[in-house]
Amino acid sequence: MKQDEGPEKPAGLSREHLEEHYRLYPAAHQVKIKEIEARLLRTDTACVDTTYCPLRSLKKEYAYALNSVRLHDYYLGNIGEAGSKPSPEMLSMLERDFGSRQEWEKQFIALATCSRGWIVLGFDLKEGVLRNFFSDDHSEGVWSVLPLLVLDVYEHAYYSVFPSRSDYIETFFKYLYWEIVNRRLTVAREVFKKISSINF
Template sequence: MAHTVKNFDRLIGLDGFSEKLLKQHFSLYQGYCNKLNEIEEKLSTADRTTANYSFGEFSELKRRETVAFNGTYLHELYFENLGPTLLTPDGALSEALKRDFGTLQAWEKDMRACALSTPGWVLLTHNWVDSKLHHYILYEHHIGLPVHQKPLLAIDCWEHAFMLDYGTAKAEYLNAFFKNLNWNVVEDRFARVLKHLK
C-alpha cells in the first residue's frame, strides 16, 4: 500500500522557525515519501536474479529502501513532536527520564550534546532490550540506530533543518526546538510503550 504524505501546515507560524524553512523542509519530507513509494513499486517487479554487491537494480533498491523509509518516518516523528503544549514532561515519562538520565536538566544536556555530535538525527528511544530510555545518534537516515527501539522523540539535526534561519548556529536552533517541544506527543508515545503497543 502506498505511503501517504502527512500535512504539517499547523507548524507554520511556530516561534523560531520561518515559514520558508518549514515549507522547504516539508518538501524534502514529501520527496522521501514519494521515493519510498517509487522504490517499493519497483521492488515488486525487480529482477532478483541480477542481485549483486557491486551493482544491480534490485540490490540498489534494497540499499536505498531504508533511507527512504527512515527519511519519511523520522520526519513524521520530528514534525509531530513540534508545537508547544506542555512546558515540561510529567508523570511516567518524567520519572523514566530521571531514572535513566539523573535529572531532567541532565537529560536535556545529554540530548543537546548528542545533537552537536551528529549531522543526522538524535532519537530518544525506549530500548526494548534493557527497558531503559536512551539517546542514539544517526548518520544519514539509516545508519546508527540499534535494533529493537521505540522512538519517543526525534530531533532533525541535518543542516537543512536550521541553516536558513540560524546559519551555523546549531545551538540556537536547539533552543528553538526545545522551546517548541510537544511533550504531549512524547508522553503519548511512552504511554504506548507502557501498554506494550508499537
C-alpha cells in the same frame, strides 16, 4: 506580545518553514518510495551480488527514504507551542535511565551538536529503558526501539532561519511538544508490557 497576536509561535520554526521542510524532504522521499517499490517488482532477483546489484541498491535506498519519512513524521509531530512539560512518568524514567532530566538533556544536546542528521530519544522495547541515539543518515538506528522524541539537525532544518545550530537547538527545546512525547512514552510502555510477557 499584543493580545491580538494569538498564541506565541516558534521563532524561526514558523509554519511556513516547517511546511517547506516537509515538502522538500519527507514528501519528496514518499515519491521516491513509490518509485522504488515499482522498480523492486521488476528487479532481477537471479542476478545478485554482495558488492553491487540493482536489488541491493534499491533496498538500501528504500530504507533510506522510508526512515526519512518516519523520522520527519516524529520530528514534525513533536514541535508545538511553548509551555508543555515532561510528564511525571517521563521525568521518572529520565532520572532512572540518565540520572536526571538535566543529565539526559546534556547528553541529548551534545549528540545534537555532533550528529550530522538525527537525534532520537528512544524506548527500547527489549529492555524497557530510554536511550539517546543518533544517526548521520536516515538509515542508522537500532531495531526494537520506538522513537519518542526526534530532532532533525541536518543543515536544511535550520541554516536558512537560525544563525547557528545551537540557536536552533535552543529554540527546538523551547517549543518541544512534550504532550505528544509523553503520550508516545505511555504507549511504548504498554507495548513493552505486552511483548515482555511473551517470547517476542
